[in-house]
Amino acid sequence: MKNDAQDNQQLIKFVDKLCKQQPLRTAPSTLQLRVMRELQLQAALPWWRKSFINWPMPLQVLFVVAALLAAKLMLLIGDWAGIHWVSSAIAVTKSSSLVSGTEAMLTVTRHVSTQLLSLVPMSVLYTAILAIATLYLLLFGIGVATYKTLYAAR
Amino acid sequence: MNVAKKKPVHADEFASFMQAFQDMVFSTATRLLGNDRQAEDIAQEVFVKAYEQFETLKESSSAGGWLKTVTTNLCLNHLTRYRKRWRLFSEMKSDDNDDEFDVEAAIDISGDDSVFDMLSAAEQQQLFEQALTRLPDHQRIPLVLYHFDGMAYEEIVTHINVSMSKLKTDLMRGRAALVKAMQPHVERTL
Numbered sequence: 001m002k003n004d005a006q007d008n009q010q011l012i013k014f015v016d017k018l019c020k021q022q023p024l025r026t027a028p029s030t031l032q033l034r035v036m037r038e039l040q041l042q043a044a045l046p047w048w049r050k051s052f053i054n055w056p057m058p059l060q061v062l063f064v065v066a067a068l069l070a071a072k073l074m075l076l077i078g079d080w081a082g083i084h085w086v087s088s089a090i091a092v093t094k095s096s097s098l099v100s101g102t103e104a105m106l107t108v109t110r111h112v113s114t115q116l117l118s119l120v121p122m123s124v125l126y127t128a129i130l131a132i133a134t135l136y137l138l139l140f141g142i143g144v145a146t147y148k149t150l151y152a153a154r
Numbered sequence: 155m156n157v158a159k160k161k162p163v164h165a166d167e168f169a170s171f172m173q174a175f176q177d178m179v180f181s182t183a184t185r186l187l188g189n190d191r192q193a194e195d196i197a198q199e200v201f202v203k204a205y206e207q208f209e210t211l212k213e214s215s216s217a218g219g220w221l222k223t224v225t226t227n228l229c230l231n232h233l234t235r236y237r238k239r240w241r242l243f244s245e246m247k248s249d250d251n252d253d254e255f256d257v258e259a260a261i262d263i264s265g266d267d268s269v270f271d272m273l274s275a276a277e278q279q280q281l282f283e284q285a286l287t288r289l290p291d292h293q294r295i296p297l298v299l300y301h302f303d304g305m306a307y308e309e310i311v312t313h314i315n316v317s318m319s320k321l322k323t324d325l326m327r328g329r330a331a332l333v334k335a336m337q338p339h340v341e342r343t344l
Contacts, residue, residue, distance in 0.1 A: 008326065015329040019301035022282055023275070027180035028194055032172055035201040036165065042202070 078105030168208055172201055175218060179225050185298045186229040188287045196232060200225050226303060230313055233291065285335035293328030296321055 047055055055063070078101045117125075179200050184193035203224055204211055211217045286294060295314060299305045305313070311321055 011326075011329050011333065015297075015332060016301050018282065018332075022279055024177040025181040025184055025283065027176040027197065028190070031176055031180065031194055031197055031201075032169060034194070034198050035172060035205075036169070038198060038202055039165075039168075039205055 074105070075101035078102065078108065164208060164212075167212065168205060171204070171208070171212060171217075175221050176201070178218065179221055182222055182225045182302070183229050185283075185286060185302060186226065186295060187233065188289070188291070188294055192232065193229075196225065196228050199228055222303070226299070226313075230295075233295065281336050282332075285332050288335060289328055289331055292316075293324050293331060296325050297328040297332065300325060 042050075047059065052060065052063075176197065179197045180193055183196040183200075184190050187193050187196065200221060204217075204221060207220075211220060214220070286298075289297065296310050296316075299310045299313065300307075307318060307321060311318055314321075316324070
């Protein structure tokens, strides 16, 4: 038992020394060119294709304001739809608070989904589910075949 | 879109910065991933990120550490993202059975150093890198994190999300397999 532990310690030291002795691998000569090309590509991108933090400040502010207005608009639409479509939502949508608006939107979504589903014949629904399951299995099969072809031999 | 004419700001300075660190970044990536092509992709991603932080990094004494950490994290993310998918197809069998382990045969390092010292540095490196690349991911990754990056067991466990006992077993087997893979070549050379 003691010998095993000693052997293991010896192996750890040996591998550690071996690893520490190894010089760095030389990076491919193409790396620097690739990085510079990528940086050039990124520098040439228009502002609207860069990440949000790289947008010009006025546009960032404008975007936030527009997003808030859009959110408010959605809540108002939720309120309006709640009043017109769902009787149970009427009481809730009397105030235009964030919570009531969201509740109304959820109620409307549920109501509309139920109505849409009731319009679709069951046979069509089952066929669609079967088709999705078949496609998923096909995708899984392609994945397995790709793995076996490209990676399994590695 | 004309992209060729726009030169990145501080391009020359950044090129020197890259020159200083690119071997370290590439070595870290290729040892973790076991694949030169993927390592080059990761190294590119690391330096693009470094460029975004270049104002800070160019003055910093810890730039090397920053680059190494980012490289390690990107490699581990890459491995988590892609290898887990493949594992679904390929490694449903137990990891413990796929690499027959023979400690007695593997740990034959008596009179150790001199055996490897007989080889030239270049031969030794080539042999070592080949042996390392051939290790399965679950042995190579902890081995690199422990011996090259100097991470503690606890840190590695958190990074690669395995149990402590599995980590220790994989490390032990990885070390033994590494030495074992190098020994025949050394003996032949002798």
